[in-house]
Amino acid sequence: MKLKFSFSAICRLEELEKQPASKVFVSLQKGNFSFLALRSIYAAARTTDKPDITVEEAEKEIDELINKKGITEVVELLTEALTESSILEKYKKKMS
Numbered sequence: 001m002k003l004k005f006s007f008s009a010i011c012r013l014e015e016l017e018k019q020p021a022s023k024v025f026v027s028l029q030k031g032n033f034s035f036l037a038l039r040s041i042y043a044a045a046r047t048t049d050k051p052d053i054t055v056e057e058a059e060k061e062i063d064e065l066i067n068k069k070g071i072t073e074v075v076e077l078l079t080e081a082l083t084e085s086s087i088l089e090k091y092k093k094k095m096s
Contacts, residue, residue, distance in 0.1 A: 003045040003081035010085070013044035016055070025082050028075070038062070041078050 005013075010021045016086050017024050017040050024041065027033045042065075043058030 003042070003064055003077060004048040004061050005045055005085040006048040008047045008051070009044045013040055016040035016044060028079055028082065031075075033075075038078065041082075042074075045078065045081050045084070 013021050013024060017037060024033075024037055027037065028044065039055070039059060039062055042062045043055050044055065045059055046053045046061065064073065065077075069077075
């Protein structure tokens, strides 16, 4: 599965997390994140390809993904998607 972050997906993440996306991304990269944040990041990323996905649907998907690939691989997948986002150019240095 390839995840992507559009501008709208990043806005969705900020709505879900009630904080700037840059803070969420830096926390993820540093390994200082909550599982709620992981779910929000995943749900937001899925809105790029599936704009009408609900948080509940994203919960089910991420549960299946974690059970299949493990939490470490899912975090790596989300981090990769965030790093590849052209919208967050100024934060890439902080994330690397």
